[in-house]
Amino acid sequence: DQQVKQNSPSLSVQEGRISILNCDYTNSMFDYFLWYKKYPAEGPTFLISISSIKDKNEDGRFTVFLNKSAKHLSLHIVPSQPGDSAVYFCAAPRGNTDKLIFGTGTRLQVFP
Amino acid sequence: NAGVTQTPKFQVLKTGQSMTLQCAQDMNHEYMSWYRQDPGMGLRLIHYSVGAGITDQGEVPNGYNVSRSTTEDFPLRLLSAAPSQTSVYFCASSYAAGSYEQYFGPGTRLTVT
Numbered sequence: 001d002q003q004v005k006q007n008s009p010s011l012s013v014q015e016g017r018i019s020i021l022n023c024d025y026t027n028s029m030f031d032y033f034l035w036y037k038k039y040p041a042e043g044p045t046f047l048i049s050i051s052s053i054k055d056k057n058e059d060g061r062f063t064v065f066l067n068k069s070a071k072h073l074s075l076h077i078v079p080s081q082p083g084d085s086a087v088y089f090c091a092a093p094r095g096n097t098d099k100l101i102f103g104t105g106t107r108l109q110v111f112p
Numbered sequence: 113n114a115g116v117t118q119t120p121k122f123q124v125l126k127t128g129q130s131m132t133l134q135c136a137q138d139m140n141h142e143y144m145s146w147y148r149q150d151p152g153m154g155l156r157l158i159h160y161s162v163g164a165g166i167t168d169q170g171e172v173p174n175g176y177n178v179s180r181s182t183t184e185d186f187p188l189r190l191l192s193a194a195p196s197q198t199s200v201y202f203c204a205s206s207y208a209a210g211s212y213e214q215y216f217g218p219g220t221r222l223t224v225t
Contacts, residue, residue: 004154032212043116043202043216044155089154098143098162098209099170102154 003027004092006103013110019077021106023090026071030092034100035064035075038087047088048075080110113138116217118203124223125193133188133220135203143206144186145170145214146178148199155202161186162209193224 005024013019023033031052036044050057050064050073057064063076077084087107091100119134137144145160147170157170161180175197177189186205190197200221204214 006154034212036216041218043204043218045216046213049213091155093212098145098206098212098214099157099160100155100212100214102147102156104152104154 002104003030004090004101004103006090006106008106009104010107010109013080013108015082015110015112016079019075019080019084019108019110021075021077021088021090021108023073023075023103024071025073025092027092028068028071029095032093033064033066033073034091035062036089036091036102038089038105044089077108080108082110082112084108085110115139116203116205116215118201118217118220120220121218122221124225125190126225127193127195129193131190131193133190133201133203133222135186135188135217136184137186137203137205137215138184139205139207139215140183141205141215142183142208143211143214144180145204146176146186146188147202147204148172149202149219150199158188158201190222193222195224198222198224 034049035047037047038044066073087105089105091102116137142163146158147155159178161167203217206214
């Protein structure tokens with residue numbers, strides 16, 4: 001049972017444009033969400049997070065939006081840069097624990 | 113700070129062999145965990161520890177053992193390697209249980225033939 005889903009395995013965006021990465025979840029008990037970024041041959045690195053008491057969190061070029069009624073969150077990158085090319089994972093802690101449940105990832109390619 | 117370090121980077125095992133993947137962190141983090149990443153499946157939690165002497169199972173613990181004798185180290189043992197354990201293994205740590213933001217090591221790519 002995939003409780004955190006990223007239905008788009010890949011996304012290609014031109015440099016300077018907006019990248020929108022989507023994530024859906026099935027468990028309405030999730031109250032915190034994280035996005036991680038992963039380059040090849042490296043471990044994931046934390047990017048941005050959002051608590052369920054908010055519907056938006058912004059950090060520089062990165063903004064995460066949370067729609068609790070739709071059980072959907074999205075990561076917006078504006079403007080996209082070639083260095084943003086990586087795999088992006090959304091994740092949520094299971095219950096009141098640190099056991100992160102990860103989505104399957106979306107590979108973003110930003111081309112010049 | 114070196115952060116989270118993992119050794120080895122690559123390993124090839126034959127079916128039935130055992131080995132230990134090493135993980136260490138120098139950030140004095142209480143919480144440590146092991147994940148495996150397989151194509152199309154994201155990262156899945158194998159085992160985790162909320163502090164020295166305390167470990168528990170994650171989603172996919174079968175075939176793996178862990179121990180946590182110090183705050184810094186959290187080795188993962190494969191008891192009898194199987195081809196299904198071919199994967200990339202990541203160790204992660206966070207300041208304490210409930211801090212959620214986890215720091216990952218660079219990974220160990222394991223192939224079992």
